[in-house]
Amino acid sequence: MRYELDLFGVIVPSFLLWGVVAYILTRVAARVLARAGLYRHVWHGALFNFALYVCLVAGLSFISRELVS
Amino acid sequence: MKSVLNALRRVSLTTLVVLVAVWAGYKLWDYYMNEPWTRDGHVRADVVPVAPDVSGFVTDVLVKDNQPVRRGDVLFRIDRARYEIALKQAEAVLLGKGAQLDEANADLKRYSALTPDVVVSKQRLDQVIAAQGEAQAAYDQAVADLNLARLNLERSEVRASISGVVTNVDLRPGTYLTTGKGVMALLDSDTLRVEGYFEETKLPRIHLGDPVSVRLLGADHTLRGTVESIAAGIEDRDRSSGSTLLANVNPTFNWVRLAQRVPVRIALDPAMRSELVAGATATVEVLGLPAHGGPSGTGEARDGSHPSVCRAVQAAFRARPQCG
Structure with a gap:
């Protein structure tokens, strides 16, 4: 789990999971932020979303490194 | 004026998030590309092919x-019958050669007592001496054959x-x-260890004595070890020797190339060896401090008898961008 993920015998780096989870989180966060009206204060929405995604994927990756056994 | 402020706020918020993303992305890149860890590790042991x-x-x-x-x-x-017969044969031959040697010795003694050139010819005496020498050699040969037969019999086990x-x-x-x-493999359990095949680009961050965490594929806990040694050499794949023994260097050089992998040997705690299966896959992560003092840094890591302190120091260093 920390380094790799076993998908029915196919072992892939856990980074794949963090990438997917971060994508879902970004979509959810974007929806929540849009409802809260934050995007009025955002310059380029797509750039902001992409930056958010990178932050989340890196964050998840490093948090998992410290916490997931 | 308000619209300018508004625009400034929009640009600055986005820029801030992008800058954080650039930093996080850099850290992520550094972790995956440069940090000394690899999923290409294997448990290995020395094996004697029993024959x-x-x-x-x-x-x-x-x-x-x-x-x-x-x-x-x-x-x-292995079936002893043939070797037992061979031993009996060798013993019989030895007895025969012994008898011949006794006879030759007796002859030699007898002839030596006679006065040369008067009672016995010089030629005859030389013949007797030679015969005794031959008998002695044949006897020694028979002793060696007996020992060989005995050895063969012993080696049948x-x-x-x-x-x-x-x-x-x-x-x-x-x-x-x-x-x-x-016919079978005899695996030396004392030599069980993990070898991580690290890309050569990661080697500068690996030092002898660095603490290592090893995760076997499918295991839910990590094993602790230390870097024991780094391979002194790997094969140069672009070079061979021709029939004249001159260097034969591959004339193509790839624009795109991959880092080669160098085996790094990890010594594990002897107590942890029992659960290892030679050949199993392992993820190997070198937990050494960033290379700031070269070998002296490894000394600290080795002396750090408190793992928690060690981890805390590592975490502190990890938070900063690494220069190594």
Whole structure:
């Protein structure tokens, strides 16, 4: 789990999971932020979303490194 | 004025998030590309291919598959009949040669007592001396043959040369074995270790004595170890020798190339070795401090007897961008 993920015998780096989870989180966060009206204060929405995604994927990756056994 | 402020706020918020993303992305890149960890690690052990020193049918197999053995234990026996007969033959030959030697010695003693050139010719005396020498040589030869026969008989019992575990044993009595043909693997349990195949680009961050965490594929806990040694050399794949023994260098050089991998040997705590299976896959992460003092840094890491303190120091260093 920390380094790799076993998908029915196919072992892939856990980074794949963090990438997917971060994508879902970004979509959810974007929806929540849009409802809260934050995007009025955002310059380029797509750039902001992409930056958010990178932050989340890196964050998840490093948090998992410290916490997931 | 308000619209300018508004625009400034929009640009600054987005820029801030983008800058954080750039920093996070850099850290992520550094972790995956440069940090000394690899999923390409394997458990390894030294293995003796057990082979008989004499040919013959197998009569007894005294070990089971995956059985631990101690040095000197008999693993299997080869049919002794032929070697017992050979031993008897050698003993008989030795007796014969002994008798001939006795006779030659007696002759020599007898002739030596006679006065040369008067009672016995010089030629005859020389012949007797030569005959005694030949008989002595034949006797020594017979002694050596006897010892060889004894050795062959002894070697019909194949023994474990080291303590370890015999594995891949599918030998059955009746199998005909020839000298030197390997029949089972004897794995030296004391040499079980993990080898991480690190990309050469990661080597600068690996030092002897660095603490290492090893995660076996499928295991839910990590093993602790230290970097024992780094391979002194790997094969140069772009170079061979021609028939004239001159260097033959591959004329193509790739625009795109991959980092080669260098084996790094990880010593594990002996208590942890019992659960290891040689050949198993492992993820190896070197937990060394960032290279700021070269070998002196490794000394600190080795002396750090408190793992928690060590981890805290690592975390502190990790938070900063690494210069190494």
